[in-house]
Amino acid sequence: MFVDCIEQGPIRPPSEAASLLLRVTRHCPWNRCEFCHIYRGRRFEPRKAEEVKRDIDTLRDLASRIRDLSLQRGFGGTIHAALARHLGDTPRPYPEGARNLLFWMAGGARNVFLQDADNLALKTEKLVDILRYLRDAFPTVERITTYARSATLARKSPEELAALREAGLSRIHTGMESGCDTILARVQKGVTARVLIDAGRKVKQAGLGLSEYVMPGLGGKALTREHALETARALNEIDPDFIRVRPLKVLSTMPLFRRVESGEMELLGDDGILAEERLLIGHLDRFTGRLESDHVLNLLEEVEGRFPAARRPVLALIDRYLALPEGERAHFRLGRRTGFYRRLADRENPVLRAEVAAILRRVESGDPGGLDLYLSRQTESFI
Ligand code: SF4
Structure with a gap:
């Protein structure tokens, strides 16, 4: 859950897609794994505790304004996703990220993910201090995770x-x-x-x-x-x-x-x-x-x-x-990589199957590298 009025890092685990992201350090202190390109050429930097706390204050103030808006617009203080359409019609504009914060609050404001790659590289007391500050600012938070x-x-x-x-x-x-x-x-x-x-x-x-x-x-x-x-x-x-x-x-x-x-x-x-x-x-x-x-x-x-x-x-x-026969495996791989299939049984859906078969014909007749190259290019955008 990116909120752009505070500093954000580039990645989070897929399982933290709905979590509020809070950047505690920048980049990776190791940065040498040969299969990883995320922080290449960037130096690891701990953020100052005051900087991180300033971001938490920004989020808390914004959350408080969102609660006020709920009262003003007849939602009785409840944060409902429908409140998002009122963010644009107030005399004092909300920052872009208010929408994402609102959705996080509407979901119960429960999970926070700390960025970037290795926050335990911080002194333990400093991280403890930040964690306590975060819990005080958002008492509803139940789960805080980190890489x-x-x-x-x-x-x-x-x-x-x-x-x-x-x-x-x-x-x-x-x-x-x-x-x-x-x-x-x-x-x-x-x-x-x-x-x-x-x-x-x-x-x-x-x-x-x-x-x-x-x-x-x-x-x-x-x-x-x-x-x-x-x-x-x-x-x-x-x-x-x-x-x-x-x-x-x-x-x-x-x-x-x-x-x-x-x-x-x-x-x-x-x-x-x-x-x-x-x-x-x-x-x-x-x-x-x-x-x-x-x-x-x-x-x-x-x-x-x-x-x-x-x-x-x-x-x-x-x-x-x-x-599965080789052709059927190729068909499924293409359907999965192009977003038509998620489950193996999706191949049995005749509408989806026809779409995937049409792409397969196009790839096999037109792409000089064939299916493997096409699939490889498709997956490049996944990371
Ligand atoms: S972010 Fe993780 S995978 Fe990438 S270089 Fe650092 S330790 Fe390795």
């Missing part, structure tokens, strides 16, 4: 993590990407599997929620098996609340692109990535949280559910896709 690097989490003491939880921090989103040391070193993740596991366990022991992001495809064809098995092993040891699947997509702006161009790394296609996911999921035998495929890069977003109950149906779904 954090495992290397940073590993340096925090259990007492520091407990202090953050008590001040209101609820959940950490962290990028594991792989549990395979060879891959972690190759993509310059800056941590070993041991550090990832210890950091994840420490977060859970402190009573904080934990989302671990994994990146199918990151080992390329050569390391697909090691990637799947060692990532499953690390996840079993941590047993996070969420595993979030975010398949590799290499853009020319990423350092990894050079390895692919030179032939040093051979990428898996959609089907290879799903076969790898199948192997990983098949070995998640101690995971009791939720698996989510909530990034648009996932070909099968239905690969989700609470484990262990969801493991069998999820594997069956992947098997159903992989058992």
Whole structure:
């Protein structure tokens, strides 16, 4: 939920789409992962506590004006989405971002996501101070989450993590990407599997929620098996609340692109990535949280559910896709990447099917790179 009258960072996890975003630091203190281009060329900077508090004050004042508007326009103080149409007809104009803040309030003003990549790099007391200030300004807030690097989490003491939880921090989103040391070193993740596991366990022991992001495809064809098995092993040891699947997509702006161009790394296609996911999921035998495929890069977003109950149906779904004839898999991939399909069964809708078949004919007859190149271009806009 971007509110443009305060400073905002570039990204948030897909699961925080409806959360209010509050920028606490700028960019990433590591900035070397070869599959990541978000903060390239930008230096990490903690924001001053006063700056962040000024943004919280701006939001609180704006929220108070929105509540006044509700009273003036006969909504009795209730924040309803319909109130948004009154924002433009007041003597004192509202900033653009008021609309998004209003929608957040209408949804209960419950969730906040702190940007950017590694807020636990701040001194714990400073982050505790900001969290308390935020909770005081918005007492309805129930969940505050942030990204954090495992290397940073590993340096925090259990007492520091407990202090953050008590001040209101609820959940950490962290990028594991792989549990395979060879891959972690190759993509310059800056941590070993041991550090990832210890950091994840420490977060859970402190009573904080934990989302671990994994990146199918990151080992390329050569390391697909090691990637799947060692990532499953690390996840079993941590047993996070969420595993979030975010398949590799290499853009020319990423350092990894050079390895692919030179032939040093051979990428898996959609089907290879799903076969790898199948192997990983098949070995998640101690995971009791939720698996989510909530990034648009996932070909099968239905690969989700609470484990262990969801493991069998999820594997069956992947098997159903992989058992389709090649032409049918190509048809589904195109339908999914062009936004016509979300679920595997959407192929059975005759109207959607005809649309996708028409695009497929056009691509096959006109695009010199064929379907794979077309699909690759489609997914470039997803990140
Ligand atoms: S730690 Fe995260 S934000 Fe920083 S470079 Fe790696 S993937 Fe990108």
